[in-house]
Amino acid sequence: MRAILVQLHRYVGLSVAVFLMIAGLTGSILAFQSEIDAVLNPRLFRVENPGRPLPLSTLVSRVETAMPGASVRGVTLPTDAGGSIHVSLAAVGQKQLDQDEIFVDGATGQILGGRLWGAARVDRPHLIPFIYRLHYSLHMPGSWGVWLMGGVALAWMLDCFVGFYLTLPRGTQFWKKWRPIWKIKRGAGHYRLNLDVHRAFGLWLWAALFLLALTSVAFNLNTQIFRPVLTALLPMSPSIWDRSSLPLPPPVRVGWDQATTLARAEAVRLDWPHRPVQRIALAREAGFYQVRFGNRHQAGFGTWALYVATTSGHIIGAERGGDGQAGDIVDALIYPIHSGQIAGLPGRILICLTGLVVAMLSVTGVYIWWKKRAPRAARRHHERSKGPSTQAEAIHAAE
Structure with a gap:
C-alpha cells in the first residue's frame, strides 16, 4: 500500500507542479493586490x-x-x-x-x-x-482554464493527505522517528536540504496548504463539486443568487441613492454594528441592488450585504457572515480563508508566505524526483537482469 502511495504522490506532484508554482506565486501577489x-x-x-x-x-x-x-x-x-x-x-x-x-x-x-x-x-x-x-x-479561453486549475486544486487537496501519510514512520519508536522530519538538518547536502525543506514546510503548514486547496476547489469547481457535496453534508439556506433571471428585466424604479438609503436604514433596524457602505451593485436581470457594508479587507467573515428590490425598494434579502445554517457559514468562510482576510493583516501575510511555500514545494518536489531518477533507473535495470530475491527488496525497489 505504501509503495502505491509513494508512486501516487510522486506522479501527482509532477503533474501539477508547474500549475501550483504559478498559482502559488500569483497568489502571494494577490494577497496584497x-x-x-x-x-x-x-x-x-x-x-x-x-x-x-x-x-x-x-x-x-x-x-x-x-x-x-x-x-x-x-x-x-x-x-x-x-x-x-x-x-x-x-x-x-x-x-x-x-x-x-x-x-x-x-x-x-x-x-x-x-x-x-x-x-x-x-x-x-x-x-x-x-x-x-x-x-x-491561466488566461485560457472559455472555461477550460477554470476547470483545469480546479482539477489541479482537487488533485492537490487529495494529495495533501497522501503526503502527510508518507511522513508517518513505520515500526516502533514512532515519535522518535517522526520528530526529525519536522526539522531541517543543518549543514546537509543539497539533496538532503531539499528533502528536509519539502517535508518540514509541508508538515508545519499542512493545515494552511489543505485549506488553500479546498477553497480553490470551491471557487473553480463550485457547482460541479463543492456545492453539491456541501449541500449533501450540511443544511443550507436558499441563496438569492440562485433565483432564475426573469424573461424581461423588471423596471428600475428605485435609484442608486434611494437603494443605498433604504439599505442603511435596514442595517440600523437590524442593529448591525456601524460599517460604511463599501459597494453597490445592480443585478438588473434579477431585479435587485446589492449593498455591501464593511471595508474591503474586513477581518472575519468580510463584508455584509443587503438586497433591495429595484421595483419597490423592499429589502428582499440579507447576508451577515456567521449567520444562517451550518452550510451557509462554511460557504461564507471560503473567500475569507482563501484570501487570509479572516485574520486581518496577519492572515493576509500568512497567505502571502504560504503561496511562496506552495511554489517552493513544487520546485523541491521536482528536484527530489530528478535526483532519485538516475538511481531508480539503475536499480530497475539491475533488478530486471537479476530480480529481487526477497519480498523486502521488492518493496524497497517500488519505493
Missing part, C-alpha cells in the same frame, strides 16, 4: 483635489453618458476622502467594451482612466487584473 494596484496606478486610485461627492445617481448618469454602449453594474466607494470611485461596466447589447472598469473623481464625475479587466496585458493598469485571471484560469 489592492495595495500593489494603488501603488502602480496612483493616477487612477487617487484624486488630487477631493471634494464633496456627487449623488450616486448623478455620478452613474454622467458615467453612462460618457461611455455610450455601457451600463453601470457596480460602484465601489473609496475608503478615504482622497480615493477615487471604481465603476464596473457591462456592455449593452452586442457592443464590445474597450474598458469595463473605470475610475472616477467622485466630486466632479471626471473619468480618471480605465482598463479592461483581465485583459492579457501587463502594463501598469492591467497588471494586477492579468495576474488575478492567470491565478485561477
Whole structure:
C-alpha cells in the first residue's frame, strides 16, 4: 500500500507542479493586490483635489453618458476622502467594451482612466487584473482554464493527505522517528536540504496548504463539486443568487441613492454594528441592488450585504457572515480563508508566505524526483537482469 502511495504522490506532484508554482506565486501577489494596484496606478486610485461627492445617481448618469454602449453594474466607494470611485461596466447589447472598469473623481464625475479587466496585458493598469485571471484560469479561453486549475486544486487537496501519510514512520519508536522530519538538518547536502525543506514546510503548514486547496476547489469547481457535496453534508439556506433571471428585466424604479438609503436604514433596524457602505451593485436581470457594508479587507467573515428590490425598494434579502445554517457559514468562510482576510493583516501575510511555500514545494518536489531518477533507473535495470530475491527488496525497489 505504501509503495502505491509513494508512486501516487510522486506522479501527482509532477503533474501539477508547474500549475501550483504559478498559482502559488500569483497568489502571494494577490494577497496584497489592492495595495500593489494603488501603488502602480496612483493616477487612477487617487484624486488630487477631493471634494464633496456627487449623488450616486448623478455620478452613474454622467458615467453612462460618457461611455455610450455601457451600463453601470457596480460602484465601489473609496475608503478615504482622497480615493477615487471604481465603476464596473457591462456592455449593452452586442457592443464590445474597450474598458469595463473605470475610475472616477467622485466630486466632479471626471473619468480618471480605465482598463479592461483581465485583459492579457501587463502594463501598469492591467497588471494586477492579468495576474488575478492567470491565478485561477491561466488566461485560457472559455472555461477550460477554470476547470483545469480546479482539477489541479482537487488533485492537490487529495494529495495533501497522501503526503502527510508518507511522513508517518513505520515500526516502533514512532515519535522518535517522526520528530526529525519536522526539522531541517543543518549543514546537509543539497539533496538532503531539499528533502528536509519539502517535508518540514509541508508538515508545519499542512493545515494552511489543505485549506488553500479546498477553497480553490470551491471557487473553480463550485457547482460541479463543492456545492453539491456541501449541500449533501450540511443544511443550507436558499441563496438569492440562485433565483432564475426573469424573461424581461423588471423596471428600475428605485435609484442608486434611494437603494443605498433604504439599505442603511435596514442595517440600523437590524442593529448591525456601524460599517460604511463599501459597494453597490445592480443585478438588473434579477431585479435587485446589492449593498455591501464593511471595508474591503474586513477581518472575519468580510463584508455584509443587503438586497433591495429595484421595483419597490423592499429589502428582499440579507447576508451577515456567521449567520444562517451550518452550510451557509462554511460557504461564507471560503473567500475569507482563501484570501487570509479572516485574520486581518496577519492572515493576509500568512497567505502571502504560504503561496511562496506552495511554489517552493513544487520546485523541491521536482528536484527530489530528478535526483532519485538516475538511481531508480539503475536499480530497475539491475533488478530486471537479476530480480529481487526477497519480498523486502521488492518493496524497497517500488519505493
